[in-house]
Amino acid sequence: MTKDVEHLGSTRADEAWTYALLGGGGALLLLAAPLLARWLGDVPFVPFGGVLEWVGGLDEAWWTWLARPAAGLAVGLVAAVVVLHEEYRLEVGPEDVVVVHGDDRRSLQRSAIIGVHRDGRTVTIDGRDGRRLFAEKVEAPRERVREAFTAHGYPYESQ
Numbered sequence: 001m002t003k004d005v006e007h008l009g010s011t012r013a014d015e016a017w018t019y020a021l022l023g024g025g026g027a028l029l030l031l032a033a034p035l036l037a038r039w040l041g042d043v044p045f046v047p048f049g050g051v052l053e054w055v056g057g058l059d060e061a062w063w064t065w066l067a068r069p070a071a072g073l074a075v076g077l078v079a080a081v082v083v084l085h086e087e088y089r090l091e092v093g094p095e096d097v098v099v100v101h102g103d104d105r106r107s108l109q110r111s112a113i114i115g116v117h118r119d120g121r122t123v124t125i126d127g128r129d130g131r132r133l134f135a136e137k138v139e140a141p142r143e144r145v146r147e148a149f150t151a152h153g154y155p156y157e158s159q
Contacts, residue, residue: 055107
């Protein structure tokens with residue numbers, strides 16, 4: 001068995017894509033907000049016509065063309081920080097598996113783990129007496145999850 005700890009979760013590239021997509025999406029959405037609002041304002045069954053009319057008029061001043069995308073970028077980046085902070089990560093070591101969620105860390109001792117399997121993106125760690133120790137989505141490729149657990153000798157049950 002190896003002494004190294006395997007980290008399962010989003011990679012640096014995944015994090016970069018999350019920031020780019022949410023930040024860029026927010027910027028594009030608020031850039032196009034007046035156009036979308038005017039278009040939706042013309043649809044007769046869409047509620048909040050007054051709000052849509054107000055948003056549709058936000059492109060009259062030149063500075064709004066700079067402020068809207070900047071605000072959208074900021075909101076998108078904050079959303080990315082929240083998404084990445086709240087995802088589950090696993091640190092698979094020879095003596096335990098550490099579950100990291102936000103600022104919380106929980107250690108699952110090797111002796112308590114009787115089985116590990118994966119269903120889609122959900123990694124499930126079973127304990128004694130039918131107790132489920134962990135069952136959450138983990139952003140890691142299936143093969144990498146299998147390798148991390150089998151390299152440390154954990155009973156990995158998925159094929």
